[in-house]
Amino acid sequence: MRIALIGATGMIGSRIAAEARSRGHEVTGITSSGSDGTVTADARDAASVAAAVRGHDAVVDAIAPPRDGSDATPPMLEYARGILEGMRSAGVRRLLIVGGASSLEVAPGVRLFDSPRFPEVARNEAAAGIAQFALIREEAGDLDWTYVSPAAIIAPGERTGTFRVGGDQLLTDAEGxxxxxxxxxxxxxxDELEKGQAIRRRISVAY
Known part of the structure; x- marks a missing residue:
């Protein structure tokens, strides 16, 4: 499979690239700078995205929200719209989005973001993820998208191959x-990219 990976040098993107390549997939890394052997593209510009992803079987959006203190929502929505329009122009239908956990439910109708213990320092980035997910659900119905939410905490660690896959609820262990x-x-x-079991919906991943 030919995979166009936007945001390929980030903490999560680099690990997706390594995992996909270890399974024999061809990965085209795409970044705004073209560093580390990646292809240069501006995700906010549909024509730039189209040129970079054309001829691929799938696109993975692994762009992280800005962490410079600015409002992270407007650029994340720009990136999402640029990628959607670029994919349509290039004729690529399959999209996987590296999402956030803040929109996952911790109780019926209650998001993690709404929890009183949600850290204030993370609200800017979390709000951007929530807006991105809403845009995908509202505007990407013509594409075969899957939004992949991690657990509340995601960090570099071991590749164990043992985890759970859920839906719209936050997955927790016995200790919470x-x-x-x-x-x-x-x-x-x-796995989801290869199997296509969650088209036009969200999955979540946690221990």
Whole structure:
């Protein structure tokens, strides 16, 4: 499979690239800078995206929200719209999005973002993820998308191959913890890319 990976050098993107390549897939890394052997493209510009993803079987959006203190929502929506329009122009239908956990439910109708214990420092980035997910659900119905939410905590760690895959609810362990390594998250995302079992819906991944 030919995979166009936008945001290929980030913490999660780099692990998705490694996992996909280990399974024999051809991965084209795409970044705004063209560093580390990646293809240069501006995700906000549909024509730029189309040129980079044309001829691929799938696109993975692994762009992380800005962490410079600015409002992260407008650029994340720009990236999402640029990718959607670029894919349509290039004739690529399959899209996987590296999402966030903040929109996952911790109780019926209650998101993690709404929890009183949700850290204030993470609200800007989390709000951007929520807006991105809403846009995908509202505007990407003509594409074969899957939104992949991690656990509440995702960080570099071990590739164990042992984890759970859920839906719109936050997955926690017996102690109430919600975590996943970036390596195991990458396994789950590439599994879904290969199997296509969650078209036009969200999955979540945690231990």
């Amino acid at each position: 913890n919600s975590s996943i390594s970036a390596e195991d998250y990458a396994i789950a995302l590439v």
